[in-house]
Amino acid sequence: MLTIIVRRLLLAIPTMIALTALLFFTLTALLGSPAAVMLGQDASPDAIQALNARYGFDRPLYIQYFDWIASAARGDFGRSHTTQQSVASTILPCVPVTLELAAIAILLAALAAVFTNTLPAGRAILGPVVLGANLIGITVPNFMLGISLIFVFSVALGWLPSTGWTPWSSGLVEHVKHMILPVVTLSAYYFGVFSIVYRAELRDVEKRLFIQAARAKGISRSRVAFRHALPNAILPVITFVGLSMGQLTGGAVVTETLFSMPGTGRLLVSSIGSHDFPVMLAIAMMIVVGVVLMNLLADIAYTVANPQIRID
Amino acid sequence: MSSPRRIVGLALIALILACAVLAPWLAPYDPLRSSVAFLSPPSSANWLGTDELGRDVLSRVIYGARTSLVIGFGAALVALLIGAPVGLIAGYTGGRVDMVSVVLIDLFVSLPGLVLALVITVMVGPSLQNLVLVLGFVMWPSVARLIRGQVLPIREATFVEAARAVGGSPAWIIGQHIWPNTMRVVAAQFAVTVSFAIFTSSSLSFLGLGIPPPTPDWGGMVRAGYDFLAINPLLSLGPGAAVGVTVLGFYLVGSTVE
Numbered sequence: 027m028l029t030i031i032v033r034r035l036l037l038a039i040p041t042m043i044a045l046t047a048l049l050f051f052t053l054t055a056l057l058g059s060p061a062a063v064m065l066g067q068d069a070s071p072d073a074i075q076a077l078n079a080r081y082g083f084d085r086p087l088y089i090q091y092f093d094w095i096a097s098a099a100r101g102d103f104g105r106s107h108t109t110q111q112s113v114a115s116t117i118l119p120c121v122p123v124t125l126e127l128a129a130i131a132i133l134l135a136a137l138a139a140v141f142t143n144t145l146p147a148g149r150a151i152l153g154p155v156v157l158g159a160n161l162i163g164i165t166v167p168n169f170m171l172g173i174s175l176i177f178v179f180s181v182a183l184g185w186l187p188s189t190g191w192t193p194w195s196s197g198l199v200e201h202v203k204h205m206i207l208p209v210v211t212l213s214a215y216y217f218g219v220f221s222i223v224y225r226a227e228l229r230d231v232e233k234r235l236f237i238q239a240a241r242a243k244g245i246s247r248s249r250v251a252f253r254h255a256l257p258n259a260i261l262p263v264i265t266f267v268g269l270s271m272g273q274l275t276g277g278a279v280v281t282e283t284l285f286s287m288p289g290t291g292r293l294l295v296s297s298i299g300s301h302d303f304p305v306m307l308a309i310a311m312m313i314v315v316g317v318v319l320m321n322l323l324a325d326i327a328y329t330v331a332n333p334q335i336r337i338d
Numbered sequence: 339m340s341s342p343r344r345i346v347g348l349a350l351i352a353l354i355l356a357c358a359v360l361a362p363w364l365a366p367y368d369p370l371r372s373s374v375a376f377l378s379p380p381s382s383a384n385w386l387g388t389d390e391l392g393r394d395v396l397s398r399v400i401y402g403a404r405t406s407l408v409i410g411f412g413a414a415l416v417a418l419l420i421g422a423p424v425g426l427i428a429g430y431t432g433g434r435v436d437m438v439s440v441v442l443i444d445l446f447v448s449l450p451g452l453v454l455a456l457v458i459t460v461m462v463g464p465s466l467q468n469l470v471l472v473l474g475f476v477m478w479p480s481v482a483r484l485i486r487g488q489v490l491p492i493r494e495a496t497f498v499e500a501a502r503a504v505g506g507s508p509a510w511i512i513g514q515h516i517w518p519n520t521m522r523v524v525a526a527q528f529a530v531t532v533s534f535a536i537f538t539s540s541s542l543s544f545l546g547l548g549i550p551p552p553t554p555d556w557g558g559m560v561r562a563g564y565d566f567l568a569i570n571p572l573l574s575l576g577p578g579a580a581v582g583v584t585v586l587g588f589y590l591v592g593s594t595v596e
Binding site: 170181310 | 445448449450452453456457460461533537540541544545546547557560561564567568571574575578579581582585586589590
């Protein structure tokens with residue numbers, strides 16, 4: 027087990043280097059010198075030259091890249107080109123916002139998907155509702171769902187704030203009020219994804235002999251569903267929860283932008299808009315780390331949930 | 339299997355296709371013509387109202403079908419053109435080629451597609467042609483993965499062994515025996531890919547990286563209308579619903595053959 031974890035983590039390092047190198051070289055090749063971007067269109071060539079020299083943008087690209095990697099390994103990701111703040115201090119405050127949103131939305135989606143799809147009682151009535159919610163979740167884009175919710179609950183009913191975010195410190199109630207719509211918006215999509223994955227597995231599990239045996243013994247339908255079918259069908263959901271958490275380390279781009287939440291996703295969008303390389307690169311690297319770590323966690327959870335499986 | 343899902347899906351696609359093809363006849367106004375009636379509410383003259391430049395929103399939604407379908411089909415085609423050869427060759431050849439492809443595919447698939455598309459689009463610049471290429475490039479790995487999975491059992495089939503025994507070259511076997519047998523699943527996946535492409539491209543334009551104005555583009559319209567949600571929600575919800583209907587249609591058709 028330990029060797030597998032170590033091997034996975036070691037594999038993450040070349041992946042990270044390859045991806046950031048790719049990003050580094052293509053970004054510079056396609057967008058031109060960061061100095062030109064920083065100074066704007068009206069900058070004189072002399073000013074660009076001076077800034078290039080000051081920040082070392084005039085050195086060969088590969089040296090700049092190695093320099094960046096070496097500093098990044100020490101936790102120094104450089105300074106944002108737009109705000110001149112250090113990248114770490116720009117990104118760090120965004121991380122808890124994104125993590126809270128992502129974790130709550132994904133857990134909620136996973137619990138709801140597993141529970142509603144397991145429930146045997148009233149499958150005839152509940153089934154179409156669950157399927158409908160599931161289809162809406164994966165086909166209606168986040169922004170459309172979010173705007174509809176904002177229209178109904180903020181503009182028309184006035185129950186919840188439309189956008190913005192308040193920290194825990196300024197009151198629990200205000201914080202939760204601002205979180206409800208974004209969480210619902212984000213979790214709808216994942217509810218759809220998890221439902222599809224779980225239902226497919228459940229269909230297979232329900233055909234197996236031990237389910238028939240449990241039914242034949244006269245165990246109640248809901249007990250068969252929750253105690254016998256559920257544990258055997260939940261594994262793929264765990265994988266997808268890990269995958270989704272990993273993908274969301276870079277932020278829930280659309281949801282955060284729509285609701286003006288100060289998370290990494292919105293920071294990524296704004297850094298892309300202002301061509302702020304150091305911030306973009308650091309977030310890209312964070313995403314790769316997140317994806318690798320979360321997949322690893324999912325694999326570990328997998329073996330805990332089902333001792334029959336040993337990853338190797 | 340002609341399930342109700344498939345029929346509903348086909349009906350929705352037919353509706354959107356009709357909008358795209360018959361746009362000049364269906365749309366009551368020129369989608370690009372502004373008027374002085376800024377932000378007028380829904381009325382019998384402008385069913386969905388007019389936008390901040392006084393353009394008829396319904397006409398823009400109808401014309402927007404063209405943009406979305408071109409991006410959806412174009413991107414799915416690009417994804418197929420890259421993904422199919424990779425999947426076929428990896429699955430049929432096996433060994434080291436397969437291993438490298440699978441590692442590459444898994445890496446791509448686990449990265450968030452929207453973020454990838456976002457970063458590449460900002461580098462190459464948003465234009466219709468670039469968006470098609472970028473989205474196709476983001477989506478090819480899932481196509482490749484699906485086709486590879488289809489090839490593995492077919493490779494072991496007796497008719498393929500027979501084809502090898504009579505001296506068929508790998509290219510001939512893939513083209514004549516393997517590819518046709520993956521067609522059913524590939525066709526379904528194509529529809530799903532179209533739906534994802536439209537989903538992602540509308541999200542990109544919502545974030546401000548879509549087709550540059552004034553071309554009618556649903557995601558961009560939702561974004562522009564968002565500021566006027568309290569005045570006329572249909573500015574946003576109209577084009578947003580169009581995205582939902584289109585994505586749903588292609589998804590329903592594609593997901594019936596899973």
